[in-house]
Amino acid sequence: MTHGVDFEPGETPPCPKATAPRLRVVFAGMDGRFSTVPLQALARRHQLVGLVHSLPRPVRRGWLVDWARAGSGAGNLRRFAEYLGCPFFSAGRSAGRGLTAFLQQVRPDLLCLSNFSFLLPPEILEIPRRGTINLHLSLLPRHRGPNPWLWMFHDQDRTGGVSVHLVDEGEDSGPLLGTLEHEVPEGITAGELADEVLPRAAELLVDVVDALACGSLLPVPQASPDGLRRARFVPPGEALIDWPTWPASRVSHFLRGASLWYEPFPPIPGFVRRYGPALPGKPEDPPGTLRQAMRTGWVACCDGRVPFRLQAVPRELWRLGLPLALGAGLWALA
Template sequence: MEKLKIVFMGTPDFAVPSLKLLIEECDVKAVLTQPDRPKGRGKMVAMSPVKELAVEYNIPVYQPIRLRKEQEIIDKIKEIEPDFIVVVAFGQILSKEVLDIPKYGCINLHGSLLPRFRGAAPVNYAVMAGDKVSGNTTMLMDEGLDTGDMLLKNEVEIDDEMTAGELYDKLMQTGAPLLLDTLNKLVNNEIVKEKQDDTLTCYAHLLNRDMANIDWNKSAYEIHNFIRGLNPFPIAYSYYNDKMMKVLKSKVLEEKTNKEPGTILKVNKDGIRVATNDGVLLIIKVQFPNKKALEVSEYIKGNTIEENIILHC
């Protein structure tokens, strides 16, 4: 049996395990990824993780700024006559012309149990919402944003301490076999497509640093989810004596207080106890400007954090 002909579209590390598995099991004819961009403190122009893997396997790479406007690349995809176009975190919406190219359709792997979270940051929003379960969904793409018919799903449990980064890593690994299973079952007519219920969806907007400011008037549980949902990016923060204090790890305590939300109640090797709207949150790991991220137990060995200071926006 001939291997499935694939055109793969993806950009970040999340897409790498999927591309690697498809290279092993299918015939990946071309890879599309976002243009090389400056990266890191030195702002050196760097390839995307997907491009790095494609180059390693000598697969042709195309980097459209906006695919729907670049007819030459679209024509190259048509020449390939792929069985599938596979999309994993590509970063561009496909036009109907592109969606209509492959024999069996364009398949997207999405890091959320659709229709729960559509959009750019479903992993973070699942953690911030306090969800106990997330997962991957494969879908048959249409012209909308994550609105296509659902195909297969798998689930990953989220415990109360898991960060968005940890969930991301799990979904990245479990998504690849789900994607391959989807392609094989579609070819053999073994999947019943399921339409999404638009009334059950939330939109997971792109994350930015402006939205990472901690609101201490929320509950300890909400703030804890906010902190782990924004780890490792953009990282939640508050201001201590007008200095930005990033908060990377926390814990909800079974304690109550009548102090104003944001008030530092106690500082010791366990962490920084802070009043919230309904109780107390323990900050365990922090990072101050131009300093390394440290456990509070380490930070206070050479620095002082005063009690009764009110953390603010």
């Protein structure tokens, strides 16, 4: 039997891909490439018999920003289900009974999660014949929880990782089936890191599923999480930066890496701030001061500043322009 820990992509898997049985798999995640990259890799090797879309946690940023950023729900995953010709289910946190019926109908061998937004009850975990596994973007037990990369950048980790584990009733606490490590260079953005890590993570997931199909993996219990920070959800506006003590380099590293999940300043409808590398120098404003002129600006730090530019989000601007245009039309008719 092969232990799952340190089961690296690129190594000869315990069961050759050519002889690994194809499993009936239900894949569950959210829209976006943190789910769709592993989904595509899995669909090339195994039989996708269902896709489950989990709704993201509701976030309140102000009514205008919330309206601009509101989506249609299951965009990417619904389109993948249509392309693959497999059943689709969109699950909220109260959709346990419907999800149970969906899984009982498609009868999967395995349920695979990646970037799934809520914990599953035991009655759902018991349905797949070979269990439920999860792809988590940290070296467990470090950074258990919904926001591993946010806290990885916050804590200045220079080594990150990916874990595939069996799902139990806890939060990212099940036995490990495979892991890999990766570097976290200073100043890298979440998008740049995703470009590097997600293809490797997807390959790891497929290798683990192949090995499970052959019965050649031995799950390994996780180490104790005592003393480790939970990678918890962070509500908008929570103060995570210690402005008087954090140097500009750390502020820049955190804001560039965690920008998908965290913004310390009030959002601007239709735009997002893209932070640049730290600029050393004598501060002219108190640390944490935001200065903005049109599409550019900076944040003052204790030993310099962090520049940023405003990047337009066309879809949000279109949604914001629609009520403005309607309002102008009604005004003209009045």
